[in-house]
Amino acid sequence: MRQAKPWESIGMSRATWYRRGKPNVWPPPMALPSFYKALAKGMHISERTAFRAKRILNTDPDLFRAVEQGLGKWGQAEWLILHPKAHRKWREANGLPWPLPVQEK
Numbered sequence: 216m217r218q219a220k221p222w223e224s225i226g227m228s229r230a231t232w233y234r235r236g237k238p239n240v241w242p243p244p245m246a247l248p249s250f251y252k253a254l255a256k257g258m259h260i261s262e263r264t265a266f267r268a269k270r271i272l273n274t275d276p277d278l279f280r281a282v283e284q285g286l287g288k289w290g291q292a293e294w295l296i297l298h299p300k301a302h303r304k305w306r307e308a309n310g311l312p313w314p315l316p317v318q319e320k
Contacts, residue, residue: 260289267293275302277311 222232225241235242247262255265267289272279274296282292295302303313 258283264289271296275306275315277306277309278302281309 220229221237221239222229225232225239227235227238227241232238251262251265251269254260254268255262258265258268260268268279268282271282271289271292275292278292278295281287282289295305306313306315
């Protein structure tokens, strides 16, 4: 007797079904705010990269400017902000202060 495969009924792979917590329906696509769409279009990057760029800008504006000038990639910059030791090393190598100066909003 064949067991039911609930992931097949919603058109999802078994691994994805487990990663997403065994859902009953396929989740709807994430809606992007218009800001990210405009940023992506203006910078000629994907919407996913626009999310990364905004996160980097909010965390370290100097790193954002460096990547924008072509001194690295958005994925590398995101990795740096997620790894404080590497981020500190990068800032010190570029003559920037550590810890990051507090930004007023």
